[in-house]
Amino acid sequence: MKLARPVENESGIALYGAGMELTPAIIERLKAMGTEAVFIEGAIEYRFPKKADYLAVVETAFSKTGGKAINANLRKIMKAHVEAIYGSR
Numbered sequence: 788m789k790l791a792r793p794v795e796n797e798s799g800i801a802l803y804g805a806g807m808e809l810t811p812a813i814i815e816r817l818k819a820m821g822t823e824a825v826f827i828e829g830a831i832e833y834r835f836p837k838k839a840d841y842l843a844v845v846e847t848a849f850s851k852t853g854g855k856a857i858n859a860n861l862r863k864i865m866k867a868h869v870e871a872i873y874g875s876r
Contacts, residue, residue, distance in 0.1 A: 791826040838873035845869060 788809045793801040794817065803813065806828075817825065835841040845865045852858035
């Protein structure tokens with residue numbers, strides 16, 4: 788597993804460069820630093836093969852929230868997120 792983008796500290800200094808192999812030791816250091824996510828080289832593996840399947844899960848989840856305004860806003864954000872991830876897939 789290799790980094791697709793560099794990992795930087797709070798000051799913008801690259802700690803690990805793009806293309807670096809992620810060893811178990813580096814992964815542990817990243818966790819210890821509080822790194823929540825990194826970009827990995829390779830194809831994207833979608834949890835849901837089809838965008839429509841993911842959107843159905845979002846709709847089902849938000850259908851149980853009672854129609855509060857904040858939930859409607861979160862639903863809208865989630866749908867936009869799914870659209871951004873899947874694009875025209």
